Amino acid sequence: MPEINYQSVKEYIHERLNSSFDPVYLIYGEEFLYHQITQSLVKAIIPDPAHQKHNFEVINHKEESQLAEVIERMNTYSFFSEKKIMELRDATVFVASHNQGNVLEKVKQLFGKNDFEKASNLFLNLLSRLQICLSDISDDISSDMSSDMSGAISDAAIADKFNISEDQAGDIEWIKKLCSYCQERKLSVPESGDDAQRLKNAIEKGFPKNNFLFITTDTVDKRKALYKTIKKLGTVIDCAIPKGNRKADQDAQRRFLQQHMRQFLRKYNKQIDSKAFELMIKMTGFDLRAFNANLEKLVDYAKDREHITPDDVQAVLIRTRQDPIYELTGALSDRDTLKTLHYMSSLLSSGFHYLQILTAMTNQIRKLLVIKGFLESKYGSDWHPGIAYDQFKQIIIPLIVKYDEELIEMLACYQNALKGKFESQELKKQKNPSTDLMIAKNPNNPYPVFQQFFKSKKYTKEDLFAAFEILSHADVKLKTSGQPPISILEEVVFKICGDPDSHH
Secondary structure, eight states, X not given: OOEEEGGGHHHHHHHHTTSOOOSEEEEEEOHHHHHHHHHHHHHHHSOOHHHHHHHEEEEEOOSHHHHHHHHHHHTSOOGGGOOEEEEEETOOTTOOGGGHHXXXXXXXXXXXXXXXXXXXXXXXXXXXXXXXXXXXXXXXXXXXXXXXXXXHHHHHHHHHHTTOOTTTTTOOHHHHHHHHHHHHTTOOOOOOXXXXXXXXHHHXXXXXXXXXXXXXXXXXXXXXXXXXXXXXXXXXXXXXXOOSSSHHHHHHHHHHHHHHHHHHXXXXXXXXXXXXXXXXXXXXXXXXXXXXXXXXXXXHHHTTOSEEOHHHHHHHOOOOSOOOHHHHHHHHHTTOHHHHHHHHHHHHHTTOOHHHHHHHHHHHHHHHHHHHHHHHSTTGGGOOTTOOHHHIIIIIHHXXXXXXXXXXXXXXXXXXXXXXXXXXXXXXXXXXXXXSOOSOSOTTOOHHHHHHHHHGGGOOHHHHHHHHHHHHHHHXXXXXXXXXXXXXXXXXXXXXXOOGGGGX
16 A cells, blocks of 8 residues: 655545545644645545534544544444544554654643643653653652752753753753643553554454544654554555754755645635745744644735735734744843843743743753853853953863863762762763753854853842742742732842843
8 A cells, every 4th residue: 555745645535536545544744734634535535524524533642542442433333334534633652762752842842832731641641651650750850849959960860761862951841840730730641551553453453344544643653563554554644844943954844835835825816925925934933834824814815916925924914933932031141121021921922831931031040150150160260251252162162161071070979979879880880960051062052152151241140049049939939829920920030130220
């Protein structure tokens, strides 16, 4: 049976209308695309909308019992020999230890969009397949309360559980927050089981005639026996689009959006100015749902006009692309009260959770404090505020790398001391802890570090310690006081940055 690209689906459906459709379809990749293709297949197999309502059913794959329900219903004959379709949506049957990073990234994206329900479901299924309990993470989190050092150790332990690489390990605060979300709502990790094997066996056994199974997911493992079985007995439809930030990935995203836009506008006999397209990309980023919705708005706004212009885009669309969190942390580092409040409000309105905002501010203050530590160390004497960027890159960056290495060694010793590991052979086996306390995680990209050093001048060490206390009190208030989160965060900004009039 075939494995086809999403671009070939229309031709595939046309061919199958004259023969028959396969009993099982795996449709994977970009969520917006696989939902569209699923609907196209449903309409082709069950053309009557009234029959679709009764004979097409979606079950979200949240736990093992739901897969069992899908298999049971797929083996039930439909009344009057009518066609029946079941979709196992957002299936996690392809999650394995070697591709868990893809799933974890998907969870992170959902968390960042404030879609906590979907993020927690996928997260708990991932824990089940990796045989990790919530208590395994919460034990680490509880130790995070004692000091920044224990927080670093906790981060390393969590990173190890999820096989997160050292260069990404500092960015796991969101995992702790999501774990807390699950515990507060008394959500539990499903019992582990081999869903992939159960589904493979059911597909090989076969379903009654006129029963069709759709499996939709963003993650697949082509080495799994389940994938090979579906490809052999059904059809696999690839809807994947590169999601990375590399130039090749961004070029692929841009090509896809251009192609999708041309197809969409052709239906309405409209064209779009190239500058208008670039403006849309700026406003939405690579978000297919937002991009498609914006195209619909522009078509309605243009009415009888054939061409859509940049003026149309500016008149109709709002900025759906989120203000990056670094805009907030940069404004905080500058002690710019008004800008910090602006970006905080923008991020909250675009779906960021208030605890994410607090965490971002805490991490930024911590980074500034580590820079202060460097400047007071034996390595900091070569720094001076008038240093040029080239000198900073050639002289200061190598010193920062040495300072970071010593910091990591110190944290490793502290971690081993807590674990009671003092033997030299035992210590050699230990990995260095992963931490976000490093000044230059990527020494090959020194310019952001150069900027941070200049921003650090706006705070004294005492200011930074005071800021930590302010953030700590705010954390308690957000979790216990019942006050509006926005008022608590605004108070934090005013206390850390000061009166806005004092900076002008």
